[in-house]
Amino acid sequence: MSNIFDILLTMRNNPLLENEDLKMPYREQTAWLTLIAMCGTFGPYLGICEAGLVPDAPLPNLRQMAVLGAAALVNMIVLGIGHLVLFTRYPIEAKTPMDERERDIMRRSVNAAYCVLLAGILYVGCVMPFTNHGWAIVNATIFMVVIAEAVHQGMIITNYRS
């Protein structure tokens, strides 16, 4: 009686399945990378701020700035290493320009993310200044950017999979 390992072994040795059918498209991989890097760095940053672990001192509040800088730096490092690894593993796919379906996916995801970003920035820029100030507005802006980027990358992933 075959178990899951036999099935996996069969799949692994099956020449028909050894083609690219099981491989995730390059641009879906980069979307995952961006999404994970964004949520993995700015998520904890916003969580730390929301939990009040960084004191809400008057501007410029250098401690808060240092935490934000660290999150941005880690995000850049993760993205840089991730893209380098993906580029090294799939150099042809990385250099291939987007085709019409990929451009269509990109256009739809950017449109959706733009709407989210617009709504978020309107709230942050037109409503929050009357009730909040300083870093609360900065962090709300970062939160809106993270949400918009999550929608952008999430839609790319969803569209590649549907």
Place this chain on the structure above:
Amino acid sequence: MNQGFISNRIRTLRFHRGEMSQGELGQRIGVTRQTIAAIEAGKYSPSLEAAFRIAQVFGVPLGDVFQWEENVFR
């Protein structure tokens, strides 16, 4: 508006061209293998230009590759 969908015979035509791979077809018309897979599965309708290119690769008229199917259930 008439309800319907676009079907295609790309899989059959690839078979008749010596089991041409999706990657090779994609390379010849300038799209990725995943896009060919999506077109074949009916998940993505290609542009008119890409459709003509596909027909050209197989050396058949466009109507032999793509067909408009009336949806009788709607």
